[in-house]
Amino acid sequence: MIELLISLLASSIIGIAIGLLGAGGSILVMPVLVYILGLPPTIATTYSLGIVGISSAIAAMRTSRDQKVNVKVIFTFAFPAMFSIMIMRAFIIPALPKVLGIGMLQISIDSFSMIILSILMLFSAQRMISQKKLQGDESHDISLSLLVLTGLFIGVLTGFTGIGGGFLIVPAMILIGRMNVKEAAFTSMILIAMNALPGFFVDILNGKNLEWGLFTLLTIASVFGGYAGIMLSKRIRQDLLRISFGIIIALLALFILIKELV
Numbered sequence: 419m420i421e422l423l424i425s426l427l428a429s430s431i432i433g434i435a436i437g438l439l440g441a442g443g444s445i446l447v448m449p450v451l452v453y454i455l456g457l458p459p460t461i462a463t464t465y466s467l468g469i470v471g472i473s474s475a476i477a478a479m480r481t482s483r484d485q486k487v488n489v490k491v492i493f494t495f496a497f498p499a500m501f502s503i504m505i506m507r508a509f510i511i512p513a514l515p516k517v518l519g520i521g522m523l524q525i526s527i528d529s530f531s532m533i534i535l536s537i538l539m540l541f542s543a544q545r546m547i548s549q550k551k552l553q554g555d556e557s558h559d560i561s562l563s564l565l566v567l568t569g570l571f572i573g574v575l576t577g578f579t580g581i582g583g584g585f586l587i588v589p590a591m592i593l594i595g596r597m598n599v600k601e602a603a604f605t606s607m608i609l610i611a612m613n614a615l616p617g618f619f620v621d622i623l624n625g626k627n628l629e630w631g632l633f634t635l636l637t638i639a640s641v642f643g644g645y646a647g648i649m650l651s652k653r654i655r656q657d658l659l660r661i662s663f664g665i666i667i668a669l670l671a672l673f674i675l676i677k678e679l680v
Contacts, residue, residue, distance in 0.1 A: 536675045547665065
């Protein structure tokens with residue numbers, strides 16, 4: 419019972435982060451599912467894709483009235499990402515052995531996926547804590563080929579780790595898509611949903627069994643957190659929020675590394 423309450427609270431915080439930042443919240447889902455609820459990472463990724471995808475889609479719809487949509491950029495990025503994540507979930511992940519041999523080292527695929535996740539979390543934390551502001555150069559044309567390659571790459575990461583990839587999508591939309599920060603955060607919500615939901619549905623079609631009551635509770639908590647995040651975004655300094663959230667992510671990443679390697 420305590421574990422469920424902690425997980426519901428964490429899901430609300432994840433939703434708040436998605437609503438506030440358009441990125442970062444989804445990266446907390448896997449540690450909650452694996453270390454608090456005790457789900458195997460291979461199953462937790464399915465939960466994560468569904469929770470993150472639904473929460474991001476609803477947050478995007480809630481925000482859409484105030485934002486412009488660059489359809490060309492979204493679909494140039496989204497289709498390659500959707501293609502790679504569905505290939506990962508339908509064919510590559512099921513084909514991976516349960517234990518990987520790396521030289522003399524033997525490591526389970528579950529531990530390997532969590533180590534990869536922790537490295538991505540450290541990268542995300544560094545981006546959030548850094549005071550340097552990303553700025554797109556509007557004097558140059560949008561590189562569609564670079565958007566396609568970035569979409570393919572983030573789709574692979576999403577398929578393997580179960581995260582939405584918003585912490586990579588936001589910088590990509592600013593630097594490659596030539597968006598401002600608010601546009602990039604809104605676009606990130608749309609793209610996270612378009613990335614995560616296809617992978618979730620592929621898993622369900624492949625026979626992944628979920629506890630639907632638990633999934634529904636966590637998703638509802640995340641959705642309501644997203645609404646709160648959107649309302650708070652007009653009142654809270656986002657630079658301080660990003661730094662605080664980045665520190666939390668970094669600490670969680672170090673915990674995962676210690677847990678998996680020691």
